[in-house]
Amino acid sequence: MKKKLLSLGLIAVLLTGCLTGCGSNKNSVRMINVSYDPTRELFESYNEIFAQHWKEQTGQDVEVIQSHGGSGKQALEVSNGLEADVVTLALEYDIDAIEKAGLIEDGWVDEYDDDSAPYTSTIVFLVRKGNPKNIHDWDDLVKDGVGVITPNPKTSGGARWNYLAAWGYAKERYNGDEAQMKEFIKKLYQNVLVLDSGARGATTSFVENNQGDVLIAWENEAYLSMLDCPDDYEIITPGISILAQPSVAVVDSVVDERGTRAVADEYLSYLYSDDAQRIAADNYFRPVNEEILQEYSDVFDLNMKLKTVHDFGGWDSVSAKHFANGGIFDEIYEK
Amino acid sequence: MKKKNKRVIPGFGISMGVTLTMVSVIVLIPLATLVIYTAQMSFPEIIATITRGRVLSSFYVSFITAFAASAINAVMGLILAWVLVRYEFPGKRILDGMIELPFALPTAVAGISLTYLTTDSGWIGSFFAKFGIQIAYTRLGITFALIFVGIPFVVRSIQPVLEKLDPSYEEAASVLGASRTRIFWKVIFPEVLSSLCTGFGLAFGRCLGEYGSIVFIAGNKPYYTEITPLIIMSELQEFDYPSATAIALVMLIAAFLILFINNLIQARNTKILNGNR
């Protein structure tokens, strides 16, 4: 028995050695990109062209390790000590949280062009083929008998864009009358059948488990679901939506400590290159480069009226007003 | 209890030392941090946090579903244990071996497959949909998943006791002309009652805290299918550590109480068992 235990222990120690022993040498560098759920495919392709680009420039091999998850959870983990060199999250608010934890320096939003958001997206509807419930705009979602699927904005950063897009529509429709706007949002969320904890969970409920009539989704997610089964779904673009700006930033205290600032900085800058912008567009993110966006005008509906978070006073005030405890999102569920 | 001299057996110091050290490092110190973080809030603040409408209703949902699931498991567990101990039939060993599967299947995988089964197009869900019963995305769905999670606890608590139970009592009662139901309630049930309580308590505690499988099947609608662990996750999402830890502390105290009462019952039980000998 004891011998068995000893040998088990030995194996464990050896394995640890194997897994942690593979350190880095001078001719290669390893960096960690902490991102959110829907960017997996995007960064898988981007990491390849970036590795080539970096090799050409410096002769160094770069290995980018990806971490994906809910945007807010990822921000929390970075604040708690997950050593990310760069973060590429769903919204500014989450990167602000890392800044507040003291890991990113103030002013990161202006570090790169377009509010440090190299690609954007928007919120659209995915409905079942033939659009049986005749859904064309936001007010169709609050009709009786329409089942809506959207993730919980309290647990999913991405879902906050969904919520805000609906709020933006209500604002326009009711000329800023808050009581009516709240009523609209309340009705909308009363129609929600499943409030998943993350965006991908919501898509699964809609696609795999056949729940609901309409999925409120990021444009890129909606296109990805279409790719798998093009005959089952249709994308509906509402008249008003929101310009979702997923932000990127270098985590200053980590790169300074690890000495990886150069590669991290180039990693984010290169996202604005033509090649990278095309990769973004191929993955159904809207490139910020206008010319490249025009090349893809057959994919993206460029006539949508897109609001930005600044129209609502920025994330700090939006978050305090809507998603904090006792905020509007709590209010609409109170009986 | 037998009378004995204190600590005749050597080695008390070292074994107690090792035990205490490991309990402290793995359990006590980490749990203490929870108390310390909660202590950053004033008492009225803590009360205000844990009595918010949504939090209270999540306690209710967690409690009621965990209770229902453990109650069903208690009944089914008793039947299963009985069948596994008292009867011989082909495939018994396989049945017995399966009981622990819920331990080994990752909760997320369990949640995904159970949801797949119980939506109105799934194998089980479509059957119940005919009667207008929806399982997935309702409290029923949560209970369903919790039953899955809790199966091993009750069965494995009762099984050893039933195995030790001497059939001669039953035979005696039977010879004296007692009916089978009477024998069960008067002879067998009292013997397994305390281990049934233990199994129920463990399953209940485990179900209260279950997260991985529930988020998939629950639908997470506030005031309806939102469970407490999910509330903790959303507090963390808001970077509200004190609230998250305060709610977590309530759950921890609940878990501790359940176990403590359980251990009291168990200790009484051993006393009775030893006394009977």
Next chain:
Amino acid sequence: MNQNKQSGFVKWLLITISVLFLFVMLVLPLLVVITQAFKSGVAAYLKAVTDKYTVRALLLTLEATLTAVVVNTIFGLFAAWTITKFKFKGKKLLTTLIDIPVTVSPVIAGLIFILLFGRQSLLYPILKACHIKVVFAVPGIILATVFVTFPFISRELIPVLETEGTDEEEAAALMGAGAFTIFRKITLPHIRWALLYGIVLCTARAMGEFGAVSVLSGHLRGLTNTLPLHVEILFNEFQYVPAFAVSSILVILAIILLVMRSVLEHKGKTTKKPL
């Protein structure tokens, strides 16, 4: 056993209920996993399970499981010995504390280690100075696994030792045997099968742990993803077939373990009887 006295009807009714219950609750979910895993054929299945990241995740899972089993075996032996062979105050409190990890929500289990070793903790600067990474690294995952499986072995040992009593050990002690000798010669033979059974259970539970590990892992692909986390990631990538294929590895490992357990138990019973 006096089966003859039981009416056949009740017997078969109860067996049917049991089989039906286990079929719906346990077999169907497994069937879902298996059918989904092979939905796109064997080639797709093999590709998924031999993927580079899957293999790394498997290795990490095995590493965490082994460590948890070793630590918890050592702990379980000491704890069971302490609790059953000696009388002391606060015994109930101690057993409650040992049991607590079973009922603590995995979310909370992850949270407490983040609070203890994360960046806002007082310990963090010290760990940093020593270049020790705990959270979002392999040690954190191992810690979480040890935590959730903490009571599994001691729980199996305590009831067995309790029924054995302390007479034999006391006799040996009076004859002048040392603690270790008593343990090895007298206690260990009694608990051999319970110990093995506990190890199997602990292994099964450690392999499947998801919640607490998920909070502590950071989900670094190829570095800190265990098998259950890898399943979650694949699932989130809409790669349903590979997700279920990887799950099936866990299912198969679990079944192997449980078969082993069944065999062990059978052996245990047959060797115990002559005692």
